Amino acid sequence: GEDVEQSLFLSVREGDSSVINCTYTDSSSTYLYWYKQEPGAGLQLLTYIFSNMDMKQDQRLTVLLNKKDKHLSLRIADTQTGDSAIYFCAESIVGSQGNLIFGKGTKLSVKP
Amino acid sequence: GAGVSQSPSNKVTEKGKDVELRCDPISGHTALYWYRQSLGQGLEFLIYFQGNSAPDKSGLPSDRFSAERTGGSVSTLTIQRTQQEDSAVYLCASSSGPYNEQFFGPGTRLTVL
Numbered sequence: 176g177e178d179v180e181q182s183l184f185l186s187v188r189e190g191d192s193s194v195i196n197c198t199y200t201d202s203s204s205t206y207l208y209w210y211k212q213e214p215g216a217g218l219q220l221l222t223y224i225f226s227n228m229d230m231k232q233d234q235r236l237t238v239l240l241n242k243k244d245k246h247l248s249l250r251i252a253d254t255q256t257g258d259s260a261i262y263f264c265a266e267s268i269v270g271s272q273g274n275l276i277f278g279k280g281t282k283l284s285v286k287p
Numbered sequence: 288g289a290g291v292s293q294s295p296s297n298k299v300t301e302k303g304k305d306v307e308l309r310c311d312p313i314s315g316h317t318a319l320y321w322y323r324q325s326l327g328q329g330l331e332f333l334i335y336f337q338g339n340s341a342p343d344k345s346g347l348p349s350d351r352f353s354a355e356r357t358g359g360s361v362s363t364l365t366i367q368r369t370q371q372e373d374s375a376v377y378l379c380a381s382s383s384g385p386y387n388e389q390f391f392g393p394g395t396r397l398t399v400l
Binding site: 179205206208210215216217218219220223225263265267273274275276277278279280 | 391
């Protein structure tokens, strides 16, 4: 079945890089996404990557995809306190009608 | 332009009562999704509408849950005879792009006493 796994917590110091990891089981993923959720808010789409790509960079964000290992990561450069939030990895699967399969989220804490 | 809006933002109800949650998608978005987020959990897919096609109800947890989408725009999720385990944040998303980027509303926090 479909499953998306993430570690639950990550703590970094302000100015360091953060790397949030995600693994998925379904090899028919078409797109993979990273969402950010701040307390009391909905999910904000950060970035996405097509499954035939291995890297995508967008300002401070770098997404790496290892399709062989079914591993996705999100690197945030120069992490700021405003980056503290829960980060969700999600996949869209061929034939799934378009609903996304989400991980449980990684809570990123940024210490000054 | 306005994003996805949901109302109410918070709803407290007594066990056994019916509730209606509303979602206004981004104008022009043809796809609309409802998800449920329970404490400490990821998002659980509930139902999906695409244009005028029959909705995909495969994620609805029981027949107490139903949803409709009128005129291809606003959607209402109805939970009948609410139970305490229905307490969660209910999130709505809409999409229209080829990459299925889904844009989420702020959610409705439902508490069943």
